[in-house]
Amino acid sequence: MLIRFAKRLSAWEGDPDVPTLKQTEFKHRNGGVDLRPSVYKLDDGSPEHVQAYAEHAHKIDPPGTALGLEIVAHDRSRVVETPGDTPFSFTRNNHREVQLDDEGELDELVQAAKLAARHRIAKRDVCEYVRGRLSAEDVEWVAHAQSGTAKPWVTNLLPSIEVPNGPRDDSKRSV
Amino acid sequence: MNLTPLSSRHDYRRTPIATTPRKHAQEVRTNLAVIAPFDVLTSALGIQVARRWPKPCEAAFEYILCQSPSELVVLINDGDLHPSDLTFAAEILGRCADSVLVRAALLPLLQHEAAVVREGAVYGLAKHRNEETNKHLRLVASSDSSPGVQTAARDALNE
Numbered sequence: 001m002l003i004r005f006a007k008r009l010s011a012w013e014g015d016p017d018v019p020t021l022k023q024t025e026f027k028h029r030n031g032g033v034d035l036r037p038s039v040y041k042l043d044d045g046s047p048e049h050v051q052a053y054a055e056h057a058h059k060i061d062p063p064g065t066a067l068g069l070e071i072v073a074h075d076r077s078r079v080v081e082t083p084g085d086t087p088f089s090f091t092r093n094n095h096r097e098v099q100l101d102d103e104g105e106l107d108e109l110v111q112a113a114k115l116a117a118r119h120r121i122a123k124r125d126v127c128e129y130v131r132g133r134l135s136a137e138d139v140e141w142v143a144h145a146q147s148g149t150a151k152p153w154v155t156n157l158l159p160s161i162e163v164p165n166g167p168r169d170d171s172k173r174s175v
Numbered sequence: 176m177n178l179t180p181l182s183s184r185h186d187y188r189r190t191p192i193a194t195t196p197r198k199h200a201q202e203v204r205t206n207l208a209v210i211a212p213f214d215v216l217t218s219a220l221g222i223q224v225a226r227r228w229p230k231p232c233e234a235a236f237e238y239i240l241c242q243s244p245s246e247l248v249v250l251i252n253d254g255d256l257h258p259s260d261l262t263f264a265a266e267i268l269g270r271c272a273d274s275v276l277v278r279a280a281l282l283p284l285l286q287h288e289a290a291v292v293r294e295g296a297v298y299g300l301a302k303h304r305n306e307e308t309n310k311h312l313r314l315v316a317s318s319d320s321s322p323g324v325q326t327a328a329r330d331a332l333n334e
Contacts, residue, residue, distance in 0.1 A: 013321055061302075
C-alpha cells in the first residue's frame with residue numbers, strides 16, 4: 001500500500017472539502033499545489049508504518065499522534081521511485097512520488113484519500129522503535145543521532161554512557 | 176548589450192526615470208508593492224519575503240521567524256492568513272525561544288473557528304507550557320469540538 005503522512009489530524013475529520021484539503025495537506029513548502037505528492041510503499045502492518053514515520057520525522061519534532069493515509073493511485077505507472085530525503089535506506093528505498101498532470105487529478109487523489117483507510121501512529125511507539133535501534137547500535141540511527149543535526153527527541157533517546165570502572169574523582173571526596 | 180529604450184520596457188508611472196538599467200531595476204524593486212498578507216510586515220522584510228514567496232507558505236514563515244519573530248507574530252495577528260496557512264505559521268512560531276511572545280500570540284488561536292488553526296496553535300505551544308498554558312490545553316483536550324485537536328492537546332500535556 002501507499003501511505004502519505006498527514007500534516008494535520010483535524011484536516012481529515014468529517015467531510016472536508018477537497019480545495020481546503022489541497023491547501024492544507026498538498027502544498028509545497030515554498031507554496032503552490034504539489035502535483036508530485038510523496039508517499040511510502042509499505043506493507044500492511046504497524047511495524048513498517050512506525051519505522052517509516054520514525055525515519056520520515058527524523059528532522060522534525062513529530063507530533064504525539066501522526067496519521068498515515070492510504071493513497072490510491074489508479075494508474076500504477078504514475079507511481080515512480082524517487083529517493084527519499086532521509087539518511088535511512090528503508091525510507092529512501094520505499095519513497096515514491098505520484099505523478100499528476102493537473103489539479104483535476106490531484107482532486108481525484110484527495111477525494112479517494114478522504115474515503116480510504118487511515119492508520120494512527122503514536123509518538124511513544126516511534127520513540128520506542130528509535131530507542132531500540134539505538135540500543136542495538138543500528139549504524140544509520142547511531143550515525144544520525146551523533147551527526148550534530150539530530151533533533152532532541154532523537155538524541156534524548158541515546159543510551160546513557162556508563163563507565164563502571166571509570167577514574168575516581170578524589171577532589172570531591174569529603175575529608 | 177540590450178539597447179532597448181527604458182521607456183518601452185518599464186512603467187514610469189510608478190518609478191522615476193533611472194540613468195541606467197541596473198539602477199532602474201533597483202528602483203523598481205524598491206518601489207515594489209508588497210501585496211497582502213506580507214504588506215503588514217515592515218517594508219524591508221515585506222519586500223524580501225514577497226520577492227521570494229509570492230504567496231504565504233511554510234518556507235516564508237520560517238524565513239520571517241529567523242529574521243524577526245515579532246514580525247511573524249504581526250503576520251499571524253494582522254495578516255489575514257487563510258486557515259491552511261495560519262496553522263503552519265502558528266506551529267513554526269512555536270520554534271521561537273521567547274515563550275512569552277509565543278504564548279501571547281498562540282493562546283488566542285486556541286479559540287479560532289478553524290480546527291486546523293487550533294491544532295497548529297497546540298503544536299506551537301507544546302514547548303512553551305506553563306501553568307496558564309496547561310490550563311488552556313486541558314480545556315482543549317477535554318472539550319474541543321475536534322477529536323484531532325483534543326488528541327494533539329492531550330499529547331502536548333503528556334510530553
